[in-house]
Amino acid sequence: MRNVLTIAQRELVAYFTSPMAYVAMLFFLGVCGLIFVLSTSMQMPKADMSGMFHSMIFLSLLMCPVITMGLIAQETNSGTYEMLMTRPVRDVEVILGKYLGAAALYLIIILITFEFPIIFEAFGAPDWGMTLTGYLGIVLAGLAFLAVGVFTSSLTSNQIAAWLMGTFLLLFFWLVGWLGYGGGGLLGDLAKSLSAYESFGDFEKGIIDGKNLLYFITLAGFFLFLAVRSLESRRTV
Amino acid sequence: MIEVEGLTKYYGPHPAIMDVSFNVQAGEVVAFLGPNGAGKTTCMRILTGFMPASAGSAKIAGFDVMEQSLEARRQIGYLPEHAALYRDMRVRQYLRFAGKLQGMGRVELHDRMDLVLEKCGLAERADQIIGTLSRGYRQRVGIAQALLHDPQVMILDEPTIGLDPNQIREVRELIKSLAGNHTVMLSTHILPEAQMTCERVIIINQGKVVATDTTAALTHQARDAETMMFRVAKDDASIPTVLRELADVKAVRPVKGDPGAYQVETQIGCDCRPDVARAIVDKGWGLLELRPLEMTLEDVFHELTTELEGES
Secondary structure: OHHHHHHHHHHHHHHHHOOHHHHHHHHHHHHHHHHHHHHHOOOOOOOOOHHHHHHHHHHHHHHHHHHHOHHHHHHHHHOHHHHHHOOOOOHHHHHHHHHHHHHHHHHHHHHHOOHHHHHHHHHOOOOHHHHHHHHHHHHHHHHHHHHHHHHHHOOOOOHHHHHHHHHHHHHHHHHOOHHHHHOOHHHHHHHHHHOHHHHHHHHHOOOOOHHHHHHHHHHHHHHHHHHHHHHHHHHOO | OEEEEEEEEEEOOEEEEEEEEEEEOOOOEEEEEOOOOOOHHHHHHHHOOOOOOOEEEEEEOOEEOOOOHHHHHHOEEEEOOOOOOOOOOEHHHHHHHHHHHOOOOHHHHHHHHHHHHHHOOOHHHOOOEHHHOOHHHHHHHHHHHHHOOOOOEEEEEOOOOOOOHHHHHHHHHHHHHHEOOEEEEEEEOOHHHHHHHOOEEEEEEOOEEEEEEEHHHHHHHOOOOEEEEEEEOOOOOOHHHHHHOOOOEEEEEEOOOOOOEEEEEEOOOOOOHHHHHHHHHHHOOOEEEEEEEOOOHHHHHHHHHHHHHHHO
16 A cells, blocks of 8 residues: 555656646646636526536546556656566556556546636535535546556557547547447447446436446446556566 | 576567576675677566566575565665666655655665765765756666665666766776675676676576686686787797797797787696797897786687577
């Protein structure tokens, strides 16, 4: 556990000593702010977050692979990977440490967006239950997205390739549910149950459903497991 | 301290190292010597647990590097080839990170930090960002991180590569000072380096150990004759024939491209210099120079590594 925290701390500090943290914040908070301004300057603005979450989750989907793309690919490319992996550290500790570092940055960014419901509070009476449920969805989905990104970063020494693969995988999980609307049947249900979009949809409406919690936790666990296996398999090449 | 038995590693069908075996005693400084591509780095990567061997076993301080990988890795301070460091970190910050992952406690880390910074000549650069350091200083940070947790075994892959002559000298001194307290294994393709820093060398070529002995024994063992060279003022065609008549002289050859210079081979264990000198002076050829030729490790190395190529 100590090793996990040591690695996580290094990653979090590295995000802030490189442009990465600032670029990610600028992108996420900038676009969120823009959408906030646009949506509240409409004729009949609603003083709640329901519209915001829809944009935020998609921005998360785009941002998460960017945050994670360098985590392992960069180390492989620069050669620091060898020194890290010859220390008395387990592969799973390396993956969890890096994941936790990325998750910390993600949570910091999401925390800053809390300004929006606070502003709403000043001008109206937002539904806090719904707001917090939405945030729970944003956090859970983000943690799953980051796990996918950690996995793709472990596959290559090229950050761009890691980012593209991560984005591709996430878009797949985002869009796969649409197949369910076309055909239906067993395959359609399967497509819907794989869909991150469907699972997030309930959170957005203010519903906490165990099946959706399980979906994101499983997604995160599965890809972290694959990432550990990916590091293990590298040792045997 | 380091026990290697029949280590073999294949990259695809091609063996990088083949049946490599050797032992390193506690407190020894041993050089792993070989031309580029001989399998030195492969061997060190197996020892440090970075990759598994295809066959054979290796033990560090009694721990199998594959079966008890974490325990084995805990005993090692490793400087990989081209010590790659996190360029965005400061020296002290990086060392703290390295020490924590090596399992050092806060107090221990605090105590060792200044000592190691001092020893590696980094005290004044401790708060500099690694990316802004020169190649030589970065190499020192690499050595510092390998030394920080006071490991029993240090494995240094090409520790002086890319350094300027003064830095090379400093690093060699540093390595020498580690002998006794640490078991050091360093790889190099620079012969004088092995001769200067190590008591023993393991010569590896094309993935196989071709010789392992002390530097002194190796240079001695490889020569089957004593050689000397001399230089005369007046070159004479009769020089070889006249000298060959002396007792114990086996061969006399002129040195190519250097008129007046000759090499003389004599029976092993006898010093014929007085006889040779007397003969030259008697003939009035004008003796300018006479000295014994020591076979250098370089000659031994050349002989061993090219012989093998001829066989295969």
